[in-house]
Amino acid sequence: MRKRKIVRAIIYLCSALLLAGVLSSCSSNQKNSSSSSGDASSSNRKVNLRFSWWGGDDRNQATLDAIKKYTDKYPNVSISGEYTGDMGGYRDKLATQIASGSAPDLIQVDVTWLPGYAQKGDIFADMTKYKDIIDTSSFDQNFINQFSMFDNKLLGLPLGINAVTFMYNSELLKSAGVNITDNWDWDTFITEGKKVHQANSSEYFLNINSQGLFENVWSNYVRQLTGEKLVSDDYVIGFNKQQASQGFALIKRFYDENIVQPAEEATVYDKQIQQNPKWVAQQFGGALNYGSNLTLFKSGLGAAPATANIPVVQGAKNTSIIVRPQSFIVINNKSPEKEESAKFINFLLNDKNSQLALKDTRSVPPTQTARTALEEAKLIDPLSVAIVNQALPKQGLADNNLSTNQQLNDAAVSIIQEIQFGKTTPDQAADQLLSQWKDILRELKDNQQ
């Protein structure tokens, strides 16, 4: 009686273990990543690459098309795309994969993530080692040096170019009597902008969230005042209390003079300002945002959308008009197929077929050849090219990695929220910001040593 019970239980246990064992063994041979032997030139060796990116339907389709053009040309290569539209989820997954050493061979990383990853130095491969494979001559060299070089290592190549711009509804602004010039300062921005709400009390000049107020208003204003980076490469803050306070006072004026919608109403859409019903109903003058977001914002810009450079302080030491990459493509340093990955990158960015397939799905293309090709084929919105062309000649000092650190960013954004809700004064905010940033920078410096 008792024996039977035990036997049955043992059978149960064994079958569970067996099942687990069988399942694990069938999965372990299904995913044998490509062998690393053999040189890149041999064209018959089977090569499997994994390429991950995030994006919407258009970008996914365009990237798959470009991949197909490559695998048609090199039938021994197969590239599996791993993509999702959810950028936040993508970032978390990438962090997990990198932490456990299973990231794909080719990875799209956001412009704000690369500096963080680059600090460690050996997560992504140095592309200067593949100079013979990847032709970088069609890129603007200064641009690459500024954004892609870390300790003399080329860690990524830009997939697109981006600039912050003031995109506006020219019909609405005209009827409110607002006069936009390309050479304006923040005072004009306010004195002109407040006409919108004066003309119609349900309309506002600027649609912006707390992140935008920090990134595109406060930071630019402070950099224009100081002519310095927000934080220097040796962890020193590049502005003083008075300058920070002036920046916060500017934001306070936005609210006092009704340039922007009251925080209590707008905060509901803080994460996706283009979903604000007032934006959809074209009751905003415009938005300060990246040119790559133009399609996202277009519905609120009316029949005649237009763009202008951001305002610049009179006598600024630096225009702070930033042209920067939209995202990068990098090679995983743990990839067994670094050379093959490099070959694919060269094709992706330099081959005309690939350029025409990718179109402007990652903002304006990074190379002159691609821009020309797309303009000739009429595959690009002239307004997005205009944004880049408008900004390039007035380009200011680019920010360094440290200044775009996520922790510094988050601390500043939450202080700006207190200004938005009128819970603190510009002076108090400046004190708070300096003390929090000093703490964070001390921590970051400690971790580096």
Added chain:
Amino acid sequence: MARVSRDSIKYILLIAVGMIMIYPFVWMCLASFKSNDEIFGSLNLLPSKISFAPFAKGWEGSGQYTYTNFFSNSFWLVIPTTLFTVLSSVVVSYAFARLKFHFKNAAFMLMIATLMLPNAVVIIPRYMIFNNLHWVDSYLPFIVPALLACNSFFIFMMVQFFRGLPKELDESAYIDGCNSFEILVKILAPLCKPAIISAFLFQFIWTWNDFFNSLIYINSVSKYTVTLGLRMSLDNESGVTPWNQVMAMSFMTIVPCVLLFFFAQKYFVEGIATTGLKG
């Protein structure tokens, strides 16, 4: 007469609260027919026109893989996971509820404790285990833990239900010559049918809707489940998200869960009341 009016009060109450419950579902369904501007800009529940194009277009997915793939993947992931979870939880919880053994309280607390550590921090060590086992990019990180009763919620839940049954049941069955396994299968499990069905429902719906774990463990688009498929066209960066398609597909993805719930909850009706226990 009093009977009728009391019933109608019940109905009015049920319908009034029910409207609040179902509103988002109806809104989502109707939003499938609206343009982006209409979704964000208008408070009207009804769309200005009806077209099934968003359903057809949404179903095509990425073009490379359609929702037919995603749905079948979801079933391949969810059904084994759910069945194994229910089986293993019933067996394990029986030991906790009915057997006496050393360190039982300690083991029980340990089991409950695993629910208390936030997922965000165990992700990386757990991912490393599955990666070392070469299980990443398969459904094994879902199925094997289910087989090994790794969801303490269900063990705890079944324990509570078993403990609601009188012990005399086991004892009389034991006298009748049943061994402990037979007691579990023939006596206790049938009496806990509502609980077992609930466990099945919960695990099915939770696994079906789970986004984060599927995102982390599944790489190949060919193995994507419906939740991953849904996020694929959510472009929060450069393009315009076709929200009507997202709504249409969100609607489609919850239909299996709603149907399953509708058919499964009927079995609640045959509870302990019909088994003649203590009667």
Added chain:
Amino acid sequence: MKDDLRALLYLSPWVLGFLVFQFYPLIASLGYSFTNLNLMGTTRFIGFKNYITMFTRDPDFYQSLKVTAVYVLFSVPFKLIFALFVAVLLNMKIRGVNFFRTIYYIPSILGGSVAVSILWRILFAKDGIVNRAIAYLHIPAVDWLGSPNIAIYTLGLIIVWQFGSPMVLFLAGLKQIPSSFYEAALVDGASRPRMFFFITLPMLTPILFFNLIMQMISAFQEFTSAFVVTNGGPMKSTYLYGMKLYSEGFSHFNMGYASALSWVLFIIIFILTIVIFKTSNNWVYYEDGGNM
């Protein structure tokens, strides 16, 4: 009499799964909490530094604790009471009850779906549907998600609305109560409220106990609703502990610090759970005679 061997056989799948997939990650995260583990820089053992930073230099830590406490105290009792109320309602023998049960469970299926998150903003915006509805009752408009004092309760409401799983368990528990109990009470001439308080409620205590523990644990860890609907704002008034953890771990890549944060949360939940377990002898009624 102890059944060690037999128990081990029944427990064997769990023992194996626990050791490999649960105990190891648990211990690993404890280890991480004493390091500066991040994706940048080298990982070093730094002793209690993470814990010291948390308690002495991190204002967000206290803010998120405060917000989470308010959230747990508000959402858990309301959700349980509402779930029990609906379960009793849906346990009645009336026509179409199957249909109603399904409708009442739908919110829990929709959960934190991205599609629905848009709806919350449409419903609770300043000129949204909820404010228009209460305008008929001459109640002034409320900044449901825009006011730092109110947003956390609005978020709580959204969670209460997803009362489906405790409701289903209450329903399953109600079905387990032998009908003979009620028949006997009827013979004795007991009123309905009396039957509820002296039969239904006591018989449901094991399920109530389970729901209380589980809802408390998950409310402490709540993340999705805050992330999707309010993103922690306005002014960190909905910055739940789960969001703090997530932004340290995945936005700032401070895995060491995030692990320390989770262990603090773990200890808080653990203590509260033990307290509830200890008191359970006084109010939870088990048919098996109590005592595990």
